[in-house]
Every structure is written in structure tokens, then in C-alpha cells.
Amino acid sequence: MYVSKIAIQGVRGFCGPREASLDFVRRDGSHKGWTVLAGRNGSGKTTVLQAIALGIVGNYFVRDLSGWAGAPEGESSRICATVVQDQNFCGGPNFGPQDFELRWNDPENPYNPAHRTTKSTGPRTLRFGPGEKWFxxxxxxxxxxxxxxxxxxxxxxxxxxxxxxxxxxxxxxxxxxxxxxxxxxxxxxxxxxxxxxxxxxxxxxxxxxxxxxxxxxxxxxxxxxxxxxxxxxxxxxxxxxxxxxxxxxxxxxxxxxxxxxxxxxxxxxxxxxxxxxxxxxxxxxxxxxxxxxxxxxxxxx
Structure with a gap:
């Protein structure tokens, strides 16, 4: 499977006009085997990689997300990673494009980070955990x-x-x-x-x-x-x-x-x-x- 998109809003330096939405899909609709993010020190490359992990697994590694917030007070912070299946290599039913979202500092629920998986198409929902055969x-x-x-x-x-x-x-x-x-x-x-x-x-x-x-x-x-x-x-x-x-x-x-x-x-x-x-x-x-x-x-x- 591939990580095809990542959206980062109100996270560290990625806020306001610097909110990021990266699409890793080629022009022909396929995906590269390796994607390299290049930039100066402090440009946020490591934060992007961390955001992909946080979006998919939730705040398992970061119990206190206060240091990750970059949004103005009253606005939520959000990470959304979109995963797609490679039908040439994955058996079983197709789950289609699937979004993994982590949101915190939500005005409606300011104290508890919300991690959810949204199924776009397909008969099953993918999760990251034991038994899913996801490396x-x-x-x-x-x-x-x-x-x-x-x-x-x-x-x-x-x-x-x-x-x-x-x-x-x-x-x-x-x-x-x-x-x-x-x-x-x-x-x-x-x-x-x-x-x-x-x-x-x-x-x-x-x-x-x-x-x-x-x-x-x-x-x-x-x-x-x-x-x-x-x-x-x-x-x-x-x-x-x-x-x-x-x-x-x-x-x-x-x-x-x-x-x-x-x-x-x-x-x-x-x-x-x-x-x-x-x-x-x-x-x-x-x-x-x-x-x-x-x-x-x-x-x-």
C-alpha cells in the first residue's frame, strides 16, 4: 500500500499560509517507490515524516500534543494521511482510498485528541495493528x-x-x-x-x-x-x-x-x-x- 497524501494544518510551523497538503501521486496516477523531501534545516521535513506516523497510528508516541500545536487559539490542529492499496500485491478485498485523521485542540472537544479512520470506498476498513500484515x-x-x-x-x-x-x-x-x-x-x-x-x-x-x-x-x-x-x-x-x-x-x-x-x-x-x-x-x-x-x-x- 502507499501513503498517497498528507495534510497538515495547525501543527508546529504548518499553520495559516504554511498549512501543507502534499500529494505523492504521479501525473499518471501511479506512485513512486521512494519519495525524497528536500529542504533547508528547520523547514519541517522531520515534522512531515512524524505527521504521517501520527496520522496513521494516532498519538501513541506523543501523549502531550501541546507542543505540537501551531494553530491560533480556538482553532484545531489536524493531520490527515490518505492510504491507498496496491492491488497488484495486496490480497483480499479492496478498501479503497482511506483517510487516517488525528485532530486535537478541537473547540468542541479541547481535552481529548480524536483519532479516526474514514473509509472512502470498499468493503472493509483498514487499521494499523497486529494481524493486518502492514509493514x-x-x-x-x-x-x-x-x-x-x-x-x-x-x-x-x-x-x-x-x-x-x-x-x-x-x-x-x-x-x-x-x-x-x-x-x-x-x-x-x-x-x-x-x-x-x-x-x-x-x-x-x-x-x-x-x-x-x-x-x-x-x-x-x-x-x-x-x-x-x-x-x-x-x-x-x-x-x-x-x-x-x-x-x-x-x-x-x-x-x-x-x-x-x-x-x-x-x-x-x-x-x-x-x-x-x-x-x-x-x-x-x-x-x-x-x-x-x-x-x-x-x-x-
Whole structure:
């Protein structure tokens, strides 16, 4: 599915003549795979990404919206994200264009933010949550490691929402991806169902031209992830922060896909599902990541 439109009214700097209504649809009615928002520092790029997340999931990450208001007193603040389905990749009944709206400081209900989903056409209403098979993740400008255990990938509400935490909290870090891969390696040795397949998906994506300068991920063991170049193996922990950060981001995407879909498989010759990923402060390696992920279709198992 695609985020096709975002409307931001009375939110931070987007008020009055600067209210924003962005349409991400091409002239021919199709949607781009990646959309880049460019602008000066302080122009509101990060706020736009945060607004997309707030519109779809509500104020889960922002309990106090007073600091987000930009509308004059007596006027409400509003975010509305429109999502459309890609019929080529999504099974089941078509829900049509669907609006996700978050409104607060409403004169009729000034104390409680209102989050609602409006069904435009189609027989069903989409919601973001466990069981919907909707991969939606976001990454803020600071993508750090964390020693926190990753758990087992259950489709709980907190697990599904965790993929959108870092855009709202600069102190939040990515879960320790290498620890998760080690965990899957141990599960494979124990013979747990699905662990070997999941580990193979992760290693295939990481080893498919994801890293620069000829480095390739070859394996994971109890000591961590290993890279190979010119026949020489090097542990990831000895590489620079850039290598470790790119790896953490990609592994976190894989983990979030697993949480969303319940299982993953590699289908090299078949286009994969359309995902929703918000990335603040895009850097050069992201282009390689998007190209590699686009070559390898990841579908639900």
C-alpha cells in the first residue's frame, strides 16, 4: 500500500499560509517507490515524516500534543494521511482510498485528541495493528545500537508500534540486530520451526550487495556477524560505525517485516510487497539499501 497524501494544518510551523497538503501521486496516477523531501534545516521535513506516523497510528508516541500545536487559539490542529492499496500485491478485498485523521485542540472537544479512520470506498476498513500484515516503520536521524533484548517477534501492539519509535525520541535506539541474529542462530540449532528460514532471509539480504567496498555478510555464530572480503573474514564489531549502523537498520527492517507478516521468504524473480518506511536524514547508503531490497522480493510466509 502507499501513503498517497498528507495534510497538515495547525501543527508546529504548518499553520495559516504554511498549512501543507502534499500529494505523492504521479501525473499518471501511479506512485513512486521512494519519495525524497528536500529542504533547508528547520523547514519541517522531520515534522512531515512524524505527521504521517501520527496520522496513521494516532498519538501513541506523543501523549502531550501541546507542543505540537501551531494553530491560533480556538482553532484545531489536524493531520490527515490518505492510504491507498496496491492491488497488484495486496490480497483480499479492496478498501479503497482511506483517510487516517488525528485532530486535537478541537473547540468542541479541547481535552481529548480524536483519532479516526474514514473509509472512502470498499468493503472493509483498514487499521494499523497486529494481524493486518502492514509493514510500516520509521527511523529518526539518530540510529543507535541498544543492548536491549529483542524478544521473539510476537505480533503484540507494542511490537508492531516499536518500528516507529525513533522518529519521536532521539534517545531511543535501534534494537541490537546482531543479538537478534545470534538468537535466530541459536533457535536454528535448537530446531525451532521457522528460525533457519528467517536467518537465511536475513543473511541473503545482508549479503546481496548491501555493504560497500566489496564486503559481504557470510555467516553468524555465537560471537556475532561476520563479513568477508577477498577471502578474509572480519567480525562486524571491528568495523566502523557506518557499517554497524547500516547493518542495524537493515536487520531492524527485517525484524519488523517478520513481526508484520509472521514469516518471510526470498523470491528473487517476483516483485515484493510495497512497504511504508519513513527515514529522517537520509544518507548515501540508503540508496543502495533500497535498490537491494527492491531486487529481492520479501513476501509473507
Amino acid at each position: 510500516f516503520a520509521g527511523y529518526g536521524p539518530f540510529r543507535r545500537f541498544s543492548p536491549v533484548a529483542m524478544g521473539h517477534g510476537q505480533q503484540t501492539r507494542s511490537a508492531v508500534y516499536a518500528g516507529l519509535r525513533t522518529p519521536f525520541d532521539d534517545d531511543a535506539s535501534l534494537v541490537e540486530g546482531v543479538s537478534w541474529l545470534i538468537e535466530q542462530h541459536l533457535y536454528t540449532l535448537e530446531g525451532r520451526p521457522g528460525a533457519a528460514e528467517l536467518l537465511q532471509v536475513a543473511l541473503t539480504l545482508l549479503g546481496d550487495g548491501m555493504l560497500p567496498d566489496g564486503y559481504k555478510v557470510t555467516r553468524v555464530d555465537s560471537r556475532g556477524l561476520w563479513l568477508e572480503k577477498d577471502g578474509v573474514e572480519i567480525p562486524l564489531r571491528q568495523m566502523s560505525e557506518g557499517y554497524r549502523t547500516v547493518t542495524a537498520l537493515v536487520v531492524d527492517m527485517i525484524r519488523q517485516m517478520h513481526v508484520a507478516y509472521g514469516g518471510l521468504r526470498i523470491t528473487p524473480s517476483v516483485p515484493g510487497r510495497r512497504w511504508n518506511i519513513l527515514v529522517s536524514s537520509l544518507w548515501t547508503r540508503s540508496r543502495t539499501i533500497s535498490t537491494s531490497l527492491g531486487r529481492r522480493g520479501s513476501g509473507s510466509g
